[in-house]
Amino acid sequence: GEDVEQSLFLSVREGDSSVINCTYTDSSSTYLYWYKQEPGAGLQLLTYIFSNMDMKQDQRLTVLLNKKDKHLSLRIADTQTGDSAIYFCADGTYGGATNKLIFGTGTLLAVQP
């Protein structure tokens, strides 16, 4: 079946850039997503990228997609302490009732002041 993998932990200093990496196995992926999970809160969609794109930028967030290597990354510029959270990448297929998400294990981002 489909599999999505992430490293478990990343620590950065405030003001630095953070890069969270993700690999996936499903070659039929249509969209790939990044979610943020803060303690006691639901998952919040940060951004997503269509599989025929290489890059998407949204303010401090930059998503890079290497479809050949099935590698996805999320770069957070000027990381702030409020960015500390767990970040999940998710692989989604497009279409009707079969539209469901396969999540990675999540990467805990710790931002040191």
Next chain:
Amino acid sequence: GAVVSQHPSWVICKSGTSVKIECRSLDFQATTMFWYRQFPKQSLMLMATSNEGSKATYEQGVEKDKFLINHASLTLSTLTVTSAHPEDSSFYICSARDLRFEGSTNEKLFFGSGTQLSVL
């Protein structure tokens, strides 16, 4: 933005009892809701897809008689863990898709804040 309310946030119960978890879409209607469980340091695993007015679709390996799902209205889905045992202790999260975007991509999929279940 759209809000999905999940209740309770946490529950502790004795082994053998049943626990009901509610997932409500507060400002939109959802014909499809999803139930996930998450073990520590592991990813969210999809358990089942809840369909309003019809039977839920369970993922392989998930016992339908153990995890009862009822999606009786366009704003409410419930997950009942029957005869809970310590191995059922986990974090359960629901998500709901705004039915105006049914069949579209997942940016209109909203998550609840989760329920931490501890079975003693």
